Every structure is written in C-alpha cells, then in structure tokens.
Amino acid sequence: MLYQNYPCLEVNLGYLKENVEVVVKNCGKYGISVAGVMKGPSGIPECSRQFQDGGCRYIASSRIDQLAAAVESGISIPTLLIRIPMLSDVQNVIRYADYSLESEISVLEALNEEAGRQHKTHRVIIMADLGDLREGFWDKDEMVEVCARVENDLAHLELAGVGTNVGCYGSVLATPEKLEELVVIARRVEKRIGRKLEIVSGGASSSYMRVLDGNIPEGITNLRIGEQILLARDLDVFYGYDLRDMHQDVFTLKTELIEVKDKPTHPVGELGVDAFGRKQHYEDRGIRKRALAAIGKVDYGSIEEIFPREPGVEVIGASSDHTILDIQDAKRDLQVGDVLEFDIDYASLVYLSNVRDVRIEFV
Amino acid sequence: MLYQNYPCLEVNLGYLKENVEVVVKNCGKYGISVAGVMKGPSGIPECSRQFQDGGCRYIASSRIDQLAAAVESGISIPTLLIRIPMLSDVQNVIRYADYSLESEISVLEALNEEAGRQHKTHRVIIMADLGDLREGFWDKDEMVEVCARVENDLAHLELAGVGTNVGCYGSVLATPEKLEELVVIARRVEKRIGRKLEIVSGGASSSYMRVLDGNIPEGITNLRIGEQILLARDLDVFYGYDLRDMHQDVFTLKTELIEVKDKPTHPVGELGVDAFGRKQHYEDRGIRKRALAAIGKVDYGSIEEIFPREPGVEVIGASSDHTILDIQDAKRDLQVGDVLEFDIDYASLVYLSNVRDVRIEFV
Numbered sequence: 055m056l057y058q059n060y061p062c063l064e065v066n067l068g069y070l071k072e073n074v075e076v077v078v079k080n081c082g083k084y085g086i087s088v089a090g091v092m093k094g095p096s097g098i099p100e101c102s103r104q105f106q107d108g109g110c111r112y113i114a115s116s117r118i119d120q121l122a123a124a125v126e127s128g129i130s131i132p133t134l135l136i137r138i139p140m141l142s143d144v145q146n147v148i149r150y151a152d153y154s155l156e157s158e159i160s161v162l163e164a165l166n167e168e169a170g171r172q173h174k175t176h177r178v179i180i181m182a183d184l185g186d187l188r189e190g191f192w193d194k195d196e197m198v199e200v201c202a203r204v205e206n207d208l209a210h211l212e213l214a215g216v217g218t219n220v221g222c223y224g225s226v227l228a229t230p231e232k233l234e235e236l237v238v239i240a241r242r243v244e245k246r247i248g249r250k251l252e253i254v255s256g257g258a259s260s261s262y263m264r265v266l267d268g269n270i271p272e273g274i275t276n277l278r279i280g281e282q283i284l285l286a287r288d289l290d291v292f293y294g295y296d297l298r299d300m301h302q303d304v305f306t307l308k309t310e311l312i313e314v315k316d317k318p319t320h321p322v323g324e325l326g327v328d329a330f331g332r333k334q335h336y337e338d339r340g341i342r343k344r345a346l347a348a349i350g351k352v353d354y355g356s357i358e359e360i361f362p363r364e365p366g367v368e369v370i371g372a373s374s375d376h377t378i379l380d381i382q383d384a385k386r387d388l389q390v391g392d393v394l395e396f397d398i399d400y401a402s403l404v405y406l407s408n409v410r411d412v413r414i415e416f417v
Numbered sequence: 418m419l420y421q422n423y424p425c426l427e428v429n430l431g432y433l434k435e436n437v438e439v440v441v442k443n444c445g446k447y448g449i450s451v452a453g454v455m456k457g458p459s460g461i462p463e464c465s466r467q468f469q470d471g472g473c474r475y476i477a478s479s480r481i482d483q484l485a486a487a488v489e490s491g492i493s494i495p496t497l498l499i500r501i502p503m504l505s506d507v508q509n510v511i512r513y514a515d516y517s518l519e520s521e522i523s524v525l526e527a528l529n530e531e532a533g534r535q536h537k538t539h540r541v542i543i544m545a546d547l548g549d550l551r552e553g554f555w556d557k558d559e560m561v562e563v564c565a566r567v568e569n570d571l572a573h574l575e576l577a578g579v580g581t582n583v584g585c586y587g588s589v590l591a592t593p594e595k596l597e598e599l600v601v602i603a604r605r606v607e608k609r610i611g612r613k614l615e616i617v618s619g620g621a622s623s624s625y626m627r628v629l630d631g632n633i634p635e636g637i638t639n640l641r642i643g644e645q646i647l648l649a650r651d652l653d654v655f656y657g658y659d660l661r662d663m664h665q666d667v668f669t670l671k672t673e674l675i676e677v678k679d680k681p682t683h684p685v686g687e688l689g690v691d692a693f694g695r696k697q698h699y700e701d702r703g704i705r706k707r708a709l710a711a712i713g714k715v716d717y718g719s720i721e722e723i724f725p726r727e728p729g730v731e732v733i734g735a736s737s738d739h740t741i742l743d744i745q746d747a748k749r750d751l752q753v754g755d756v757l758e759f760d761i762d763y764a765s766l767v768y769l770s771n772v773r774d775v776r777i778e779f780v
C-alpha cells in the first residue's frame with residue numbers, strides 16, 4: 055500500500071479504554087462478564103488491546119483471522135468466535151478460538167475430532183434462537199439433548215454454556231421476558247448435565263439496555279459487546295438512552311476535498327440509473343457551492359452512515375469513489391485540499407476499517 | 418491472513434479477456450480507444466493483465482495504489498487515474514499515473530510542480546461537467562481558459578484532452594446530444610490551442626450504449642469501461658441491451674452454509690431495529706427450511722447485489738457476517754458444509770474484491 059494521508063480513520067485509544075471501563079463496571083454490578091467484540095474495527099489489534107486493558111473477560115469476533123491476529127499481537131484473554139463456524143474451517147477454529155458459538159451437531163462433531171488431533175479442549179456455547187431467526191436451535195428439546203451430547207460424548211469439547219442473539223437480523227428486542235427464556239433453558243441444561251454452566255450469554259449491545267435499566271434477569275452471566283463500547287451511538291439514537299458518560303467520538307473519519315465549485319443541484323439531461331444501478335431522486339435547490347471528497351461508498355457503505363461534524367456541511371450523494379457535499383452554508387471558506395471530519399456509525403466503521411484505502415491513525 | 422476456503426470470489430480470466438476483446442473491437446469500429454477500468458475488482462493484477470492482453474489502450478482506476486500495483490505487476494500500457502487527485506497526493510499521482518482526470522487549477526499547478534521535480538511529463542484530461550454533477554468544470558469558458566493555461570504555461574504537463582462523466586451520481590444518460598456537447602467543447606479547445614487533442618473521453622460503460630446503437634458522435638475518441646467488460650450486466654438489466662455475445666459470469670461468489678434448520682419466517686418477540694439500525698419488514702410465510710451462509714454485508718454490501726444461481730434459493734436477509742437464505746424450494750437437499758454459488762453485480766464486486774475475508778481464485 056502507498057502512503058496516502060486521506061481518507062483516514064482516527065482512533066482515540068484513551069477514549070476507547072474509558073468506554074470499555076464504563077461498560078465492564080456497569081455489567082460487573084450484575085455479575086456479568088463482558089466479551090469485547092472487535093469486529094466493528096475489523097480486529098485492529100490496538101483496539102483489542104483496549105478491550106483487554108479495560109477489563110473485558112473475553113475477546114470476540116465473527117472472523118477467525120481477527121482472533122488469530124489478536125493472539126499474534128499478544129492479547130492474552132481467551133478468544134471467542136461469535137459466528138458459528140464453517141465445517142471447512144474447523145482447523146483454524148480449534149487453533150485460534152478458545153470458545154465458539156455453535157448450533158449444529160455436525161460442526162460440533164468435527165470440532166471435537168479436530169480438537170483431539172490438536173490435543174486441545176475447545177469450549178462451546180450452544181445457541182438458542184429465541185425468535186431473531188439468525189443462528190441457534192429453534193427446537194429447545196433438541197438443544198438440551200445436544201448440550202448433553204457435548205457434555206457426555208464429545209471428549210475434546212467442553213460445554214461452556216448457552217447463548218442467544220437478538221436484534222441483529224430479526225430486530226427482536228432484548229426484553230427481560232425474552233432474556234428470561236434463555237435463563238430457563240440454561241437451568242434445563244444444568245439439570246440435565248448435573249452442574250452449573252460458566253456462561254449464559256444474553257446477547258449483544260442491544261441487551262445492554264437491560265443493564266442500564268437494572269432489569270437484566272438474574273442468571274444472565276455474559277454479554278458480547280461491540281457497538282456500545284466502540285461508538286455508544288445506537289442505544290442513544292434508536293432508544294433514547296443517556297450515554298453522556300461515554301465517548302461517542304472514539305472514531306473520526308477525515309477526508310480531503312478534491313473539488314469545490316458552484317454547481318446546479320439538479321442533474322441536467324435525460325436521467326437513467328446511477329453507478330449502483332439505482333433510480334435516484336434529486337431535489338432542485340438552484341446553484342449551490344458544492345464539494346467533492348475523495349472517498350466513496352466503497353470505503354464507508356452508504357451516505358446515511360457518515361455524519362459531517364462541521365455545521366453547514368451536508369452529504370448529498372456519493373458514487374463508489376466520490377462523496378458529494380453541499381457546503382453553501384459552511385462557515386469556513388472551504389477550498390480544495392481542506393480536510394473535513396465526520397462521525398461514523400457501526401456500519402461505516404465496519405467498512406472503513408476493513409477496506410484498503412483508508413489509513414488508520416491512533417491518537 | 419489465514420487460509421479459508423470460503424467465501425471465495427472465483428474469476429474466469431479467459432471469459433474476462435473475451436469480454437475485453439468484444440468491447441475493444443466494437444469501440445474500434447468508431448475509432449474509439451478503451452481505457453480498461455479495473456477498480457471493480459479492486460485492481461487485482463490478474464484482471465488488469467486481461468485488460469492489457471485484450472487490447473485496452475490504457476489501464477484505469479480511481480485509486481492510485483491500484484495503478485501502482487498494476488505497474489509493479491508488469492502492466493505496460495499507460496495508466497490513467499480516473500478520480501481527480503487529492504492535493505496531498507500529487508507525488509503518488511506523478512509517480513504512478515501517466516494520465517489523470519482533472520478539474521481544479523490549484524491541483525494542476527501542484528501536479529506541474531511535482532512533475533518538474535520528478536523530471537516527468539504528466540498528461541491530463543480536463544473534465545467538463547455536462548449535468549451529472551460530479552467532477553468537472555460547469556463554466557465552459559473557464560474550462561477552455563484552463564486548457565490553454567495547461568498548454569501554454571504548465572511546462573511539465575501535457576494537455577491530453579477533455580472528458581466527461583455521466584451516469585455515476587446524477588444518473589444523466591449518455592444521449593448522442595449529451596456527448597455531442599463534449600465534442601463541441603473539444604473543438605473549442607483545439608481552436609484555442611491550435612492543435613488536435615489526443616483524447617475526447619466520452620464517459621464510462623453507460624456511454625457504450627451509443628457504440629452498440631451506432632450513434633456515438635464523431636469526435637468521441639475514448640471511453641473508460643469497467644462494468645461492461647467485467648460483468649456486462651447493467652446495459653442488459655437496466656436498458657434491455659442484448660449482450661449474449663459477452664460473458665455475464667466472469668465472477669462467481671461461493672459461500673459455505675453454516676446452519677440449516679426449519680424455522681419461522683417472522684421474528685418472535687417485540688421488534689426494534691436490526692444490527693444496522695434499520696426498521697425492517699418481515700413477511701410471515703410460516704415454518705420454512707432456512708440456511709445461514711458464512712458471509713455478510715461487510716463482504717458484499719447489500720443483499721440486493723447478490724443473486725443465487727441455484728433455483729429455489731432466495732436471499733431473505735443479512736447481518737454484517739451472516740446471510741439468511743430460504744432454501745425450502747431448492748432441489749438439492751442442502752446441508753451444513755455445502756457451497757452455494759451466486760452471480761454478483763458491480764457494487765458487490767467492488768466490495769468482495771476489496772475486503773479481507775474473501776479469497777480470490779482464478780480459473
């Protein structure tokens with residue numbers, strides 16, 4: 055990669071650690087351990103380090119290569135794979151993940167065999183689908199039997215616990231009643247195997263609402279938290295929580311302006327579809343001062359996921375490599391070469407940290 | 418990076434070269450040179466090689482590091498930077514781009530100075546905005562004067578020509594009348610500087626419609642083509658062109674199934690927003706056979722950009738790392754570990770080739 059100043063994703067590591075500490079402390083009040091989910095910043099090891107130093111009990115990612123990078127960078131807390139594994143990838147899973155989320159007996163059997171080959175014990179968390187319709191057992195009787203099977207028959211696996219996911223695909227809310235369903239399952243499994251489970255993992259950042267409200271059911275012992283630590287935006291923006299004790303600006307996107315001109319706001323000519331094959335609507339606001347920034351959908355996803363910090367700057371469109379800004383009402387007399395800062399959300403963070411052309415800088 | 422079998426983006430290099438040849442031949446009938454735009458597959462050198470071997474006159478990208486990679490991999494046709502440059506990046510531009518698109522005098526002056534420092538002559542194509550409202554001069558008198566300025570005053574730059582972009586942001590169609598506007602500007606510039614221009618660059622894949630229709634204005638001498646060569650989808654899907662002489666399956670996305678279960682189709686519980694902060698609508702179709710694939714929005718963008726090849730397989734949703742499929746009507750008895758193939762479009766190609774977790778394989 056060539057060195058380019060911009061676009062740049064600036065990461066405030068001190069703010070990040072402080073966010074970790076707030077979440078770990080709040081969860082700790084209820085005996086809940088925190089798995090720090092570092093897939094948002096694509097496993098940048100400097101971020102994982104803050105998760106560890108701030109008190110996370112586990113370091114988690116959906117992508118096994120991010121866990122491998124964490125291990126290789128010296129992170130010493132246990133790793134947790136939070137995407138149920140591919141059968142074709144069990145070797146990597148056993149090598150780099152201490153724990154994993156699981157929902158298929160065929161995968162559990164393959165992991166057991168591979169763990170034996172690598173002379174390891176791999177810990178698994180069996181997932182219950184409580185209605186969000188992503189991964190997990192829908193049939194809870196079957197789930198209890200699979201847990202018993204892991205406990206009794208799969209010698210190289212250890213049944214660490216049970217877990218669930220809510221809010222990711224199906225938008226199901228982590229209500230106390232919903233999380234209570236998981237505790238009931240955990241108790242059934244414990245009765246069936248005759249011992250306590252280490253982990254009852256009640257979801258992701260969306261379940262942290264129950265910690266803030268103080269109504270997280272007793273028996274939930276773990277949460278897997280990324281967004282709330284990294285950005286602390288969603289519970290504020292979508293659910294109105296007061297998160298003023300957290301930093302919402304751990305991450306700053308910086309882009310450089312490559313064109314500044316007065317132009318019309320409505321395209322001139324016969325219209326078809328844009329570069330992404332979409333019919334677009336354009337508002338006609340006459341001639342306005344506009345700027346192009348050298349960044350596009352390839353880098354951050356969609357324009358709804360980036361938020362100019364400078365008053366009077368508005369994102370009005372983007373192609374794969376260009377972002378079009380209305381700067382008519384900006385206070386600064388913006389010029390080609392000037393740098394603009396943006397807040398980002400979880401979706402844009404995932405893209406910005408994962409693509410090639412964005413430089414990452416730590417402060 | 419760890420070795421993982423899937424997800425995998427399979428590239429048929431033979432098909433790609435054949436697509437290049439068709440486009441180069443069709444454009445050649447009208448004396449039009451082709452700049453092969455290789456930003457779709459993120460500058461994968463093996464793809465750039467087909468652009469060169471198939472007869473493209475220039476190799477083009479919006480990202481300077483992709484041009485650098487092409488040069489370093491041995492591509493010998495001239496490189497063309499198709500995103501107007503950052504002021505902060507002129508050193509890389511002069512080093513790795515033989516040509517660039519330009520629309521700002523301050524950038525041209527900086528490029529001239531840097532070209533002098535590197536003892537090079539850099540060729541520029543001055544952009545006219547004809548109403549698509551991305552880059553380029555809106556004031557055409559100013560544009561002609563800037564062209565004359567390059568010709569007469571900027572000793573280390575060479576005015577290679579003029580160009581325009583349509584269809585990318587503003588969805589403006591490349592009608593014959595619209596492209597004729599560019600030819601008129603080219604003639605004005607030529608009159609002003611007293612010589613012919615090498616390049617009159619009439620746009621991207623969307624301008625290729627005029628080649629197919631045989632009504633591309635005389636005087637257009639270049640097109641910058643990516644999508645039409647790589648996928649040959651857009652002019653078919655959006656404008657109904659018969660592209661049966663081209664391969665629409667140069668690229669194949671392969672993903673592995675990580676869960677297969679009978680589940681409800683409507684989430685169960687109180688609903689909020691999904692992992693990307695969006696309110697979603699879910700259709701209730703009762704209990705159906707569903708599968709999860711180990712790939713998500715991080716890898717390909719949005720679910721509207723991937724198309725299952727297998728009849729009876731439908732994409733119904735995705736989170737950042739999971740894709741949820743309805744496989745009730747599939748003919749195969751799909752199991753965990755099975756691999757599904759998808760067609761992709763331009764947006765998904767850009768993401769899939771740019772992110773870290775997708776393995777690229779050539780056939």
